[in-house]
Amino acid sequence: MASGKQRRGPKPTPRASKRPGPSAAPRPPRGAPARRGVAWQWWVVIGVVVVAIVIGVVVQSNRSKSENTKVVAPKHALGPNDSEIEGAGSAKVLVQEYADFQCPSCRAFHAEMAPTIEALVKSGQIRFAYTYFPFIGDESVQAAAAAVCAGDQGKFFPFADLLYDQQRPENSGFLTTTRLLAFGRQAGITGPAYDAFEKCVKAKTYEGFVRRSADQASQRGVNQTPTLFISGPNGKAVQMNDEQISSPAAFKQAVADAAAGKT
């Protein structure tokens, strides 16, 4: 049928003998290909690419959970960037951590720094803020959402301690609803508070909240966990990671620097 009369009769016999060796030199591709008669092919590719982008944006914006999950504000008070906060308001330094409960480096960091953080909080030198950045998988999201439920009952920090202490390999199926509820009991949530906690976890009340938090973290330029922002009285925050703060001594030094406005 129409096979013979392609618009520009793509060359009858390709000059295939022209030895097109693997001229792999990454030559910047200019608009047209080397041979004549393939203009229609460019239109095919351009059309396909444009259609693919449009389909992608439509499909994925509908699938995006952070765009389509309802955000419920927690019942308890929060710190900066929707964080869980502890420590006296009079403390000179704010240490803000972005972390994922499934992240091994976060667990290691927590295990090593927890006593130091606790001491600095108790002595009124720092306020410590934990900001949700659940990115590793759905178990991270569910653990974070449950932690917000625990926060509603005033038990965020003991609950977070348990999540780290009991951490298993990423997305191994360990963090089930049942397990998260058991952690709630272990963290000391009892009586009517437990009933509210249970309802909150089962309903995934704060899933949208922690997903939004992850999105905001990425907008703030957080791209690894744990990430710390340490700010002193001048309010200027320094972003650091667990390699820069590799020991309790380094942690104390960073806090002292921030307090002295040296950062």
Next chain:
Amino acid sequence: MSGASGVEPVTEARLGPWAWAVLGARLVLAGVWAWAGWAKIADADAAVRAVRAYDLFPEGVVKPIAWGLPFVELALAVLLLVGLACRPAAWVSAVLFLAFIAMIGSAWARGLSIDCGCFGGGGASSGVDAAQYAQEIVRDLALLALAVFVALGPVSPLSLDRRMST
């Protein structure tokens, strides 16, 4: 012109080794694009974070890139697999590989520690070292070479382009 499918094998048999090598390259590229595209579609939010993590694009284009790119990759996979508009598809592939190399190189140069998000995943990581970046760049250079080879090589067998031109 002959139209009869029975003639095809004879013609294909007369193709030189380079034409068959192009077919191999097409299939490799199609496989890589299909895998990369599919993996990026799974988690739409992770894709957004992965693009944002490069810190190269204004917020307004982050989502179009994060959500459009995987479908473009799948489309290129299909074009290269069936051999439709191979050369332009290969040039577009080459441009994308160049862009990826530039993006990874820039992240490396700026001392960022990000998961490239090349095959899904979301920007965030717990530490990426130089070896990882180097490996990703070498891989993309190899893919770039394959794409340029398809773009400049002869029309390959088992392609719609060839069927339409014979």
